[in-house]
Amino acid sequence: MGNAISVHVGLNRVDPDHYGGWDGALRACENDARDMAALAEQLGYAPTLLLSPDGTVRKVTNAIRRAARTLASGDALLVTYAGHGAQVPDRNGDEAKQEAGEIGEAGDAYDETWVLYDRQLVDDELWALWGEFAAGVRIFVVSDSCHSGTVARPAPWDTDNVDPWPSRRMPLDVQDRVYAAHRDTYDRVQRRTRHRDPVSIKASVALLSGCQDNQTSGDGTENGRFTGQLLEVWAAAGGGTFTGPLELLHRTIVAGMPPYQTPNLYRVGRSDRRAATAAALRP
Numbered sequence: 001m002g003n004a005i006s007v008h009v010g011l012n013r014v015d016p017d018h019y020g021g022w023d024g025a026l027r028a029c030e031n032d033a034r035d036m037a038a039l040a041e042q043l044g045y046a047p048t049l050l051l052s053p054d055g056t057v058r059k060v061t062n063a064i065r066r067a068a069r070t071l072a073s074g075d076a077l078l079v080t081y082a083g084h085g086a087q088v089p090d091r092n093g094d095e096a097k098q099e100a101g102e103i104g105e106a107g108d109a110y111d112e113t114w115v116l117y118d119r120q121l122v123d124d125e126l127w128a129l130w131g132e133f134a135a136g137v138r139i140f141v142v143s144d145s146c147h148s149g150t151v152a153r154p155a156p157w158d159t160d161n162v163d164p165w166p167s168r169r170m171p172l173d174v175q176d177r178v179y180a181a182h183r184d185t186y187d188r189v190q191r192r193t194r195h196r197d198p199v200s201i202k203a204s205v206a207l208l209s210g211c212q213d214n215q216t217s218g219d220g221t222e223n224g225r226f227t228g229q230l231l232e233v234w235a236a237a238g239g240g241t242f243t244g245p246l247e248l249l250h251r252t253i254v255a256g257m258p259p260y261q262t263p264n265l266y267r268v269g270r271s272d273r274r275a276a277t278a279a280a281l282r283p
Contacts, residue, residue, distance in 0.1 A: 073136025
């Protein structure tokens with residue numbers, strides 16, 4: 001087995017100074033990060049855990065960049081995120097193409113984000129980070145958050161949310177206020193990020209996300225609904241560890257989820273037959 005590094009980010013709150021007084025309070029995200037770090041360690045990864053105030057853009061991106069400098073062909077990176085998801089207007093045009101983003105959304109006019117402690121991490125920045133990895137590195141991303149990005153942005157969010165669980169979706173009014181207050185920051189992030197080009201990613205990247213782009217991810221008391229189901233499927237497998245490929249893990253998780261939250265599996269980067277057929281999340 002080659003080198004294996006994992007990074008686990010869980011935010012039960014964010015800095016109200018950046019988010020206009022909103023603290024983004026959630027209950028289960030730190031537990032998700034801890035539990036996924038424990039799972040990763042059992043699989044042989046060397047984990048880094050970043051919880052709430054440590055879940056900053058600098059610390060998250062630095063952890064991923066350290067992995068990029070360390071890992072070579074045949075090695076593996078696992079990144080897990082539990083927290084709010086949101087979006088900012090697309091300012092560099094990369095969302096105009098169908099299937100432009102690693103979250104798997106249809107082409108639209110918005111970039112998806114992870115709501116980190118000090119500011120949102122735009123998906124363009126994640127794309128750029130994946131481009132720093134060597135060919136043959138296998139990257140797994142597990143994101144228990146809400147990601148929007150439909151062509152008609154208001155449609156899913158102006159309808160009643162049938163999910164009885166609290167949502168890991170930044171409220172639209174907060175999202176709009178935060179962007180208005182920090183527009184220069186988010187526009188500058190996109191201007192300095194290289195335009196997305198799938199050819200630029202030499203590693204293989206597989207994203208397993210908590211819901212579809214027009215759904216919300218439920219935040220529980222112990223775990224998020226998606227992470228809790230993943231852990232349950234993993235523990236229920238023969239010998240207490242899931243041995244099938246990622247596609248089977250995805251299908252098994254989906255089978256235990258309600259119809260209003262359907263996890264997504266999406267791949268970008270170089271095609272890697274071993275990554276597609278190997279046991280799920282295995283280094």
